[in-house]
Amino acid sequence: MLSRRTLLAASGAALAAPALTSPASAQTRWQMATPYPDGNFHTRNIRTFIEEIQAGTGGRVQVQLHSNASLLPMPQIKRGVQQGQVQMGEILLTAYSNEDVFFDADAIPQLVTNFAEAKKLADLQKPYIETRLSRQGLSLLYTVPWPPAGLYAQAPIPTIEGLRGLRFRTFSPATNRFAALVGAQPTLVQAAELAQAFATGVVQAQITSAQTGVDTSAWDYARVFTPLGFSMTKNAVMVSRRAMESLSAADQQAVRAAAAAAERRGYDLSSEAQRSTEATLGSRGMQIVPPTEEFLAGLRRISATMTEEWIGRAGEDGKRLIDAYRA
Secondary structure (H helix, E strand, O other), rough: OOHHHHHHHHHHHHHHHHHHHHHHHHEEEEEOOOOOOOOOHHHHHHHHHHHHHHHHOOOOOEEEEEOOOOOOOHHHHHHHHHHOOOOOEEEEEEHHOOHHHHHHHHHOOOOOOOOHHHHHHHHHHHHHHHHHHOOOOOOEEEEEOOOOOEEOOOOOOOOOOHOOOOOOEEOOOOHHHHHHHOOOOEEEOOHHHHHHHHOOHHHHHHHHHHHHHHHHOOOOOOEEEEEOOOOOEEEEEEHHHHHHHHHHHHHHHHHHHHHHHHHHHHHHHHHHHHHHHHHHHHHHOOEEEOOOOOHHHHHHHHHHHHHHHHHHHHHHHHHHHHHHHHH
């Protein structure tokens, strides 16, 4: 016959059992913000990334994606991750270069013109970016470059002097400085506002990727696209360090593994997007006009100036990065 003490012990163990098993079955729910639309290759890459996180953690980590700036506009995403509004976010790194010059290395014109160069610079730049984000309670998960940027205008522009006086759309300190150096009038406009800005004459020209042109239906507001290989800026996907460290070691590893796969896949998607989006611009009636040698020569002069200016702001670490990249 069971004693009262034995019965009490058995019932206590039964009550404790759910508490002991619940952490193993509990779900962690994260929110993620990106400013780009669902059809953009970065967003498609993120959706696969999320699926791989959920699969790799056995469903213990669930991530809800808020695309197209539906939760936070791009300028607010990084702070949103820092403050815990969202646990993960995607940003255009160069857009935050007022915080730190190292976020802007890939925006120097003509420093990077193809995917091999983009990968080399990204790998060299990564430790500097990780260190800076870590100070802000963030962890870098992966970066993926945009396809090479080109010039959008209403007519072919044969020399860089043709940009002088034009109202020029900017989206980062580097594009702002470029506009100033060529004598254009810099005007800050986010991608979602491009069509209206061109339609109302707020801007007359811009430099950005063919992917952004497709995302914003550039054929509705510009007539000519000139593929310049101007720059290949990167998007960075980051996570709150506090949120990451709340996961088990195994789940943290699963997130890192999914991030590494997303970076590899992102380069392939970006390369494919370069081909397909330039073709789309042409098929929708835009002229695809190769740059003249005169324009490229002017661009190289601007590049030399902006590279030296960047090293001046970045100091010894910046010189070390550029020297290593050029080696």
